[in-house]
Amino acid sequence: MVVGLILLSIVVLYLPAGTQARLAEGLQSTVLRPFTLVQEAVAQARLRAESALELQARLDSLGAVVATQATLAEENRHLRELLDLEDRIPETFVHANLFRPGTTGSESMFLLDVGTDEGVQVGDPVLMRSGRVGLLGMIREVSREFSIGLDWSHPEFAATAMTSDESVFGLVEPRSGDFRGGDRLLLTAIPYFERLQPGTLIVTSGLGGVFPRGIPIGEVMELHQDEGQWQSEYWLTPVVLPGSVTHVLVAKSDSSLVRLFEMLEGEAADSSVSGSEGGGGP
């Protein structure tokens, strides 16, 4: 029996990823469901306890965006009528609460309280807005009521990227720090002759189709090293620090996302919250 149990646990370790995911989901939605419900309740309580002043400031900020875009929206609607185009998909973002299980091996992953019922799909980008909107990670698995995502510190994370002025293209990958929480982002595959200045905003390029174009990822901090004679690498200061996130936006696949990023980024730059270059795009 002992040998059988050890063999069984080795089999579990080497099961295909899909089977492991189904097994995990089965346990999460049955035996462990009461604990995730407690987690949701705690998150809701924390949300209600957030500073009313901060929420009011965010409301004012959003109100200003809506007010300034009202004319544009009306113009857009009129042009769409003239061109006989269909209405845009009304919901582009889904708001979600983020939970992190504190168990061993769950680092770099998170749970969201939204699922297929809200239209969330595997591969949808997960964003967070704190001053400026930025890329946190992506959805990896979805069930009806909740979804599982990985943040940018996960070893499997990678995003094709470019400078916000679309002049230089590369690839952003995580690098483990000397300790947990010290993970950093590295911009790789930059041509040697291209030199990036500290503070340059790096956004997703949309190449490869994983992330939509234009989502801010980080700002150039310093040159890491030259890869031989031909390419350079740069450390980035991430726009979103995964450990601080409790509420996120899941971006549904939609071509209108780029415009929304520009709008949100433009507002962030105007209010000078980040104090760095705006990256609002054209």
Add this chain to the structure above:
Amino acid sequence: MTRRTVLGFLVPALVVLHFLFHVGFSIQGWAPDLLVLALLLAAREVGMGAGGALGFTFGLLEDAFSWLAFGASALSMTLIGVLGSRTRELFVGDSPLFFFAYLTLGKFLKDLIYWLVAASSVKGPFLETVVLHGGLGALYVALVGLGLVSLFGGFRSLS
């Protein structure tokens, strides 16, 4: 109260508290690994097969949130359950010192096995993960275990 009665209450309670702290309240570093503590307490009372089965079950529950190394907890805790049961035949310990050493080594060994079987791309540096965090975590679990056993009637009646 007999030793088995105490453990029959304590072990399930520790399992529930472990998931309540780690999942329900998302406490990561400050909450001790009560799942390993429950396993080590129970393993001293059962045979190797039952110890292994208990370890496998506990490990699989832990793995439900372990997307980076699914199965690593199941394997490491199965082995700890088996080894913990084996210690009953090898060591007849009922002193606080033995109990402290048993819990410390048990938790440290669990973290070591976990580190060994987890994929290389996801595990942290050995010194930081196993020696530093593993060592401190093991001492923490042992201290909590000592406290609980004292609370429930001392070492002679429980361990």
